[in-house]
Amino acid sequence: MAAGQYYSGYGHGQGLLQNHGNIGYRAPVIVQPAQYTGHYDNRQDHYAAPHYSFEYSVADSHTGDIKSQHESREGDVVRGAYSLHESDGTIRTVEYSADAHNGFNAVVHRQGHATHAVPVHH
Numbered sequence: 273m274a275a276g277q278y279y280s281g282y283g284h285g286q287g288l289l290q291n292h293g294n295i296g297y298r299a300p301v302i303v304q305p306a307q308y309t310g311h312y313d314n315r316q317d318h319y320a321a322p323h324y325s326f327e328y329s330v331a332d333s334h335t336g337d338i339k340s341q342h343e344s345r346e347g348d349v350v351r352g353a354y355s356l357h358e359s360d361g362t363i364r365t366v367e368y369s370a371d372a373h374n375g376f377n378a379v380v381h382r383q384g385h386a387t388h389a390v391p392v393h394h
Contacts, residue, residue: 321347348372360386 327342336357343352348371355365361384368378 323347358386360388362386 325344329340339356341354350370353367363383365381370376
């Protein structure tokens with residue numbers, strides 16, 4: 273006779289498959305709580321403070337896609353900026369920073385004067 277197979281499906285709880293009318297069973301797991309040692313340490317366990325830096329740019333003369341970005345992170349402080357050429361001819365530059373004290377802050381600069389393309393009729 274075939275026994276049932278126990279499975280867990282994609283975050284929808286756990287279920288039990290039945291084969292040929294027989295039910296498989298798995299005993300519950302009992303987890304003991306950690307014992308109190310009389311000392312509380314409220315530090316979080318981190319392997320290392322995150323640090324990174326990157327930048328990129330695109331200048332495609334065929335499509336007019338011109339943009340760039342740079343960003344760096346030191347611990348919980350992120351700083352960066354990105355710039356792109358808008359379809360109206362202006363250049364948008366956004367300088368941003370984020371940290372636990374000030375939250376996310378962005379300053380947007382726009383350069384140039386907007387011009388709108390005149391449609392060409394064939």
